[in-house]
Amino acid sequence: MRWLRLYLRARRVHQALAVAVSVAGLAALLPANVRVAALTAMLAVAAFGPTLGAADEALERTGAVPWPPRRALHLGAVALLVAGLLVALVVGPDSARFEPLVVALRDVAGLLGLAALGAAVLGAAHAWVAPLLWTLVAVLPLLGPSADVRVQVAAWPVQPAATTSALVCALALAAAGLVAYSVRGARA
Amino acid sequence: MTGPSTSHIIRLELRRSAAAVVAVLAFAAGTALLLTFPQGFAGRWLQLAVALRLLLMFLFPVALAGGAALGRREAAAGVGELFASTPRPRRQRMLVTAGALAAALVAAYALTFLVALAWVLPRAGYFPLAALGVTAVGALALVAGGWIGLAAGRAVPRFVTAPVLAVLGIVVAGMVPQWVMVTRRSPAALLLSPVYSGSLDDFQTVSARVSLVQALWLAALAATGLLLATARRRTVAPALLPAVLGAAVAVPLLPPGGYAAAAAYDPGAVELVCDDAGPQVCVTRVHAGLLPDIAGPVRAALATLAATMPGAPVRAVETRRPAYGTGPADPPHDAATLVFAAPPTGADGRADLRDGSFPGLVLGAAWEQSCDPAPADAFDGRELAVAWLTGTAPPDARLAGAYAALRARPEDEQRRLVLAARDGVLACRPDAFAGLTA
Amino acid sequence: MWKVHAEALRVRAGRRLAVDGLDLALGPGVHGLLGPNGAGKTTLMRALATVLRPEGGRLALLGTAVTGRADLRAVRRALGYLPQHFGYYPRFTVREFVEYMAWLKEMPRRDIPGAVQRAVDRVGLTARADARMKTLSGGMLRRAGIAQAIVNDPELLLLDEPTVGLDVEQRIEFRALLRDVGADSCVLVSTHLVEDVAAACTGVVLLDEGRLVWRGPAAGLAERGASGDAGDSATERGYSALLRAHRGQVPA
Numbered sequence: 001m002r003w004l005r006l007y008l009r010a011r012r013v014h015q016a017l018a019v020a021v022s023v024a025g026l027a028a029l030l031p032a033n034v035r036v037a038a039l040t041a042m043l044a045v046a047a048f049g050p051t052l053g054a055a056d057e058a059l060e061r062t063g064a065v066p067w068p069p070r071r072a073l074h075l076g077a078v079a080l081l082v083a084g085l086l087v088a089l090v091v092g093p094d095s096a097r098f099e100p101l102v103v104a105l106r107d108v109a110g111l112l113g114l115a116a117l118g119a120a121v122l123g124a125a126h127a128w129v130a131p132l133l134w135t136l137v138a139v140l141p142l143l144g145p146s147a148d149v150r151v152q153v154a155a156w157p158v159q160p161a162a163t164t165s166a167l168v169c170a171l172a173l174a175a176a177g178l179v180a181y182s183v184r185g186a187r188a
Numbered sequence: 189m190t191g192p193s194t195s196h197i198i199r200l201e202l203r204r205s206a207a208a209v210v211a212v213l214a215f216a217a218g219t220a221l222l223l224t225f226p227q228g229f230a231g232r233w234l235q236l237a238v239a240l241r242l243l244l245m246f247l248f249p250v251a252l253a254g255g256a257a258l259g260r261r262e263a264a265a266g267v268g269e270l271f272a273s274t275p276r277p278r279r280q281r282m283l284v285t286a287g288a289l290a291a292a293l294v295a296a297y298a299l300t301f302l303v304a305l306a307w308v309l310p311r312a313g314y315f316p317l318a319a320l321g322v323t324a325v326g327a328l329a330l331v332a333g334g335w336i337g338l339a340a341g342r343a344v345p346r347f348v349t350a351p352v353l354a355v356l357g358i359v360v361a362g363m364v365p366q367w368v369m370v371t372r373r374s375p376a377a378l379l380l381s382p383v384y385s386g387s388l389d390d391f392q393t394v395s396a397r398v399s400l401v402q403a404l405w406l407a408a409l410a411a412t413g414l415l416l417a418t419a420r421r422r423t424v425a426p427a428l429l430p431a432v433l434g435a436a437v438a439v440p441l442l443p444p445g446g447y448a449a450a451a452a453y454d455p456g457a458v459e460l461v462c463d464d465a466g467p468q469v470c471v472t473r474v475h476a477g478l479l480p481d482i483a484g485p486v487r488a489a490l491a492t493l494a495a496t497m498p499g500a501p502v503r504a505v506e507t508r509r510p511a512y513g514t515g516p517a518d519p520p521h522d523a524a525t526l527v528f529a530a531p532p533t534g535a536d537g538r539a540d541l542r543d544g545s546f547p548g549l550v551l552g553a554a555w556e557q558s559c560d561p562a563p564a565d566a567f568d569g570r571e572l573a574v575a576w577l578t579g580t581a582p583p584d585a586r587l588a589g590a591y592a593a594l595r596a597r598p599e600d601e602q603r604r605l606v607l608a609a610r611d612g613v614l615a616c617r618p619d620a621f622a623g624l625t626a
Numbered sequence: 627m628w629k630v631h632a633e634a635l636r637v638r639a640g641r642r643l644a645v646d647g648l649d650l651a652l653g654p655g656v657h658g659l660l661g662p663n664g665a666g667k668t669t670l671m672r673a674l675a676t677v678l679r680p681e682g683g684r685l686a687l688l689g690t691a692v693t694g695r696a697d698l699r700a701v702r703r704a705l706g707y708l709p710q711h712f713g714y715y716p717r718f719t720v721r722e723f724v725e726y727m728a729w730l731k732e733m734p735r736r737d738i739p740g741a742v743q744r745a746v747d748r749v750g751l752t753a754r755a756d757a758r759m760k761t762l763s764g765g766m767l768r769r770a771g772i773a774q775a776i777v778n779d780p781e782l783l784l785l786d787e788p789t790v791g792l793d794v795e796q797r798i799e800f801r802a803l804l805r806d807v808g809a810d811s812c813v814l815v816s817t818h819l820v821e822d823v824a825a826a827c828t829g830v831v832l833l834d835e836g837r838l839v840w841r842g843p844a845a846g847l848a849e850r851g852a853s854g855d856a857g858d859s860a861t862e863r864g865y866s867a868l869l870r871a872h873r874g875q876v877p878a
Contacts, residue, residue: 003506019348030359031367039355041531047349125264125347132351133217136246140574141366142221193735200726204717266713268803270774273675274730275702 002041011074019047024089034103035139037086040158041107042135044115045115046075046128051078052116053124053186061185072182083108102161110156110170111135113177120180123187138141194284201288205261210254210334211292214247218300221246226573229304231311231477231537234393237322241384244326245362248383249354251293251333252340256350258289259341259417279418282342285336286414293330297323309447311537313476314457321399328406329382333357335413342417369446376442379450380405380435386447387555389510390474394447394452401441408434419613452516458508468503475506481539482531482546496577498605501526501554502510509558518558523614528553548574555609559616566613569621573606590625627689628653629782629812630674633744635683637666637673644669646836647683656808657814658823658844660865661833667816668710670833671786674814675707688781706780710787710816712771716760722749722772723759727774745777748803750796764791772800776807783813789822801826824848824861832868839872 008014020043027040052074054060061067069104111131119127135157137143143155145163152165159166202208221243229235233399262268271281301323308586361381368378369385379398388394394459408430414429443449451584454474459510462470467490469483486504493500509517511529521527528550534540552570563569575582575591582591605623612620630652637645644666659667672678674687677696685692687701714723724745728738733848746755749769754762759770768791775783789797797819804826807813814831817823823830823844830847840850844861851863855870 016348019352023352035363039359043348043351043355047348050347128347128351132354133250136249136354137221139215139358140221140245142225142242170555191737193729197726197729200718200722204715204722261715264714266711267715269672269677269709269711270707270713270727271730272709273702273705274727275699275732276730277699354787519708 010054013048013051016051017081020044020085022170023047024085028089034158034160037104038107038139039136041082041086041104041157042111042131044085045078045111045131048078048082048112049115049119049127050124052119052181053128057186067185069181071185072178075112075178075181079108079112082112095174100161106161106167106170107157109174111173113170113174116177116181117173119186120177120184121187127186197284198288198291199580201285202292205285205288206254206258207285207289207292210250210257210289211296212291213329214250214254215296215299217250218243218247218296219303219610222300222304223307226304226307226535227533227540230307230533231313232390233308233312233315233319234322235388235390236301236308237319238388238394239304240301241326241382242381243320244329245339245358247297248329248333248361249357250487251330252337252357253350253354254293255289255334255337255339255413256332256341256353258285259338259343260345260349261285262342264347282338282418283414286338286417289334289338290331293334294327295329297327307535307537311477313461314473316393316454316456318393318396318399318454321403322394323401324403325382325406328403328410332406332410332413335410335417337413339413339416339419344369348473365446374445374449376439376444377435378444378446379440382406384447387512388451389513389515391454391457391472391510391515392451392506392513393457395403395443395452396451398442398450401438405434405438448513453510456620460505461544464566470504471530472508477535477537478533478539481541485528485541485547486528486550489547492551492577493526493554497603497610499523504528504550504553506530517560520558520616523610526553527556527558528600539618548578550582551577555613555621557613557616559613561618563613563616563618563620565621565625569609569613569624572621572624573609576602576606594624628686629688630814631686632683633685634683635670635673635680635685637669637678638680638681639666639669639672644836645673645680648833648838649822650838650841650874652721652812652814652829652831654808654810655828656804656813656815656826657829657831659814659829659831659833660818660820660823661839662869664835666836667737667833668786669836671707671709671784671814675705675709675784676702677709678709692860698838699732703778704781705731706775706778706783708768708771708775708785708788712767714759714767714770717758717833719756719758720746720762720773721755723770724774724777728777733778733779741777741779745773748776748806750799751774765793768792769796772803776803779811781811783807783811785813786816787818788815789817789819799824806833820859820861820865826857832865834869834872840868 023043024040027036030036083105086108087101114134115127116132118130122129124157137153138157143151145160146152149165152159152163153169156166156169219268222239229239261272276286297441337353341349362383365378365381366385379402382402412431415430416424419427455476458472460470461473461476462468463483464480466487469479469486471479490501490504502524507518507529509515518527531539531541531546552574555573571584572580572587572591572594576594581588594605609621610622628651630650632648632650635645635648636643648670661667669678673680673685676692680693688704690696690701692698692701704760718726721742724742726739726741733741746752751766751769751770751773759767762770768788772785772788775785789800792800801822804813804815808828815827827844830842830844831838847864848860849864849869851857851860855863856866857863
């Protein structure tokens with residue numbers, strides 16, 4: 001437990017958690033629609049972006065502990081945390097308030113995968129860029145729930161729950177991010 | 189500051205800072221998004237300007253995020269102590285960074301416009317100055333967003349500032365106006381948002397007064413952003429003054445009703461451009477690029493009408509009534525003129541005739557007149573008349589019965605009814621189509 | 627006119643009064659600033675670099691008083707400072723960063739390119755002048771920091787731990803640079819490396835707990851040590867002896 005406590009402090013997880021909780025709390029006050037849900041999920045994921053990298057990556061990599069399972073666990077924990085926040089504050093116990101649970105989970109998985117991919121390629125400092133840009137594109141009125149597969153993929157965070165291509169895209173991003181981040185870690 | 193030295197430093201900032209990256213991302217994504225709907229602006233300058241303003245819903249948050257990323261640079265690099273020992277005031281340092289960011293954002297916006305011009309120039313027939321005004325307001329909005337982001341990034345130099353600010357930007361400037369309009373209230377303050385919402389008819393223009401007031405407001409907002417970026421603790425409150433004053437001055441001058449109220453009928457766009465190689469076919473100036481493609485089908489329709497009835501129209505003119513939005517109705521026309529609606533513009537700037545409905549619509553225009561109120565069953569009556577002319581059953585299944593009844597009559601009777609309907613419509617009689625739809 | 631003149635100087639670092647009643651007068655030459663960790667060396671450097679405002683006492687830099695509401699721009703134009711934690715923009719090249727610092731020091735526009743080239747040459751980074759700063763090793767980064775400090779030929783040069791990461795050869799070249807600069811400027815070098823002090827400095831300032839312990843020529847430091855004092859060189863033994871004497875006099 002002591003290791004866990006030190007790790008959480010080193011990665012500044014409490015700060016990220018505070019930001020994510022505030023964002024979800026504010027989002028609960030806004031009109032309930034899928035665009036707001038997508039933006040909330042993205043912000044919560046972006047808040048945890050800096051936790052994906054250490055203050056001194058080069059130093060931490062020299063440790064004897066195997067990092068890949070720990071990184072994967074880190075991602076999984078963040079996913080559960082953010083999804084839990086969304087479910088508790090934004091989706092609500094009666095899912096009539098908001099989009100179905102599946103949409104929230106899909107968005108969290110896909111955006112977190114994208115952030116992890118960004119951390120592996122650009123560094124933890126820039127992990128927020130890709131999720132932000134893709135979500136901004138997706139919430140444009142120009143795109144939206146559509147029958148065209150290209151639009152479904154381009155705007156996957158705002159597609160309804162039954163859209164297979166959006167789900168596939170999100171899962172692909174989640175898998176790619178998980179593998180890339182676990183294996184390579186955040187770029188120093 | 190010594191002049192050339194400052195420009196040298198601005199160029200250094202452009203090369204080596206996040207300003208260039210933000211600009212490249214804005215340009216790439218903006219251009220890609222713009223080119224997903226070229227049919228919305230092909231051949232029309234003002235529609236391109238408006239399309240770019242629609243895209244501000246994406247570009248404005250990107251400018252905010254980019255500014256925030258740039259604003260945290262000094263804190264992130266740890267240069268604060270070193271720079272504190274230098275004589276040049278912090279304000280001048282930030283001014284250079286702000287200048288580089290503004291140049292990069294405006295360049296990205298302009299380049300997106302220039303690239304999309306390739307879809308506009310070949311078939312453009314009308315250049316309204318409002319296009320420049322609308323574009324200038326968009327560029328100003330990006331600069332204001334970038335400078336506000338710069339101030340925010342300097343004040344809160346954390347990683348999460350950029351995405352939070354971007355989301356705040358898109359919610360406040362993009363989503364809140366739409367939510368407010370849904371509640372049926374449209375205060376003048378809606379036009380404070382630079383993000384265009386809704387659509388503009390080809391025959392409309394954006395009121396110059398609205399563009400001017402918006403430009404003033406955004407300039408004040410940009411000034412506040414710049415002052416906040418260079419502020420010390422004591423000067424934060426005075427820095428907000430330009431934005432507050434700007435809003436206070438702008439809101440009374442803006443019309444309520446959002447961007448729909450900012451649209452005005454444009455007489456310049458509806459001036460007629462004519463093709464006289466044969467029976468005269470005229471279109472509006474803004475649709476001049478469609479003339480080569482529709483002159484043929486329109487003349488074919490005129491020929492069909494001439495072959496079938498006496499008193500057929502000898503020239504065709506495009507309607508000058510906007511498809512949506514406010515605008516004057518056409519004046520009543522005589523029997524010698526056919527007033528038709530132009531087909532939509534395709535992605536290449538040419539007329540989009542793919543669904544094959546245009547010839548039928550042109551023929552149907554012979555049974556149309558500018559009447560208030562319109563004759564009863566005008567739409568069905570026109571369809572029946574066109575079906576009779578072309579000899580094919582009307583596509584609407586409801587009219588199959590009426591069409592069969594018409595065809596069951598003797599030939600002369602059919603002709604008489606159809607021609608009487610045309611005379612009735614031209615004279616604006618309310619029962620003009622009674623004979624056909626009975 | 628003293629380049630640096632401090633009287634009963636008090637400077638606060640956070641909550642601690644790191645410099646507590648310091649009297650110091652420095653003229654041209656190379657002065658070594660020695661002292662244990664926590665003695666207030668870095669805080670003193672920061673106050674002399676006008677980064678920190680002194681809390682009390684009087685401080686005059688290059689003849690201008692800097693306590694109270696003084697305009698520091700004229701003083702800062704003749705200042706060169708290398709902080710202990712040298713922050714930099716990683717994407718800038720060495721030349722660009724030194725140019726940027728020259729611009730920040732309000733050097734005349736015409737002089738900047740030549741001065742930058744000279745500074746880069748003097749620290750031996752000519753070959754890496756157009757390399758991005760993030761590609762430099764620790765020692766090269768430090769030398770780039772020295773380059774930006776000397777680019778405006780400062781009258782008062784403040785270097786906080788300038789030889790960190792420099793190899794033996796580079797340290798020898800650096801001492802030559804110091805002697806060159808110290809000919810008509812006042813150079814204050816804070817360092818733990820006593821050999822550097824002994825070789826390059828004309829004077830030594832020894833601080834402990836925010837107060838002046840000893841002030842004198844570098845050779846004088848070596849004379850203060852006896853064979854029983856801690857240290858592997860005469861200078862180190864002198865250093866230990868002075869500190870021990872000072873702490874013996876100061877109540878615990």
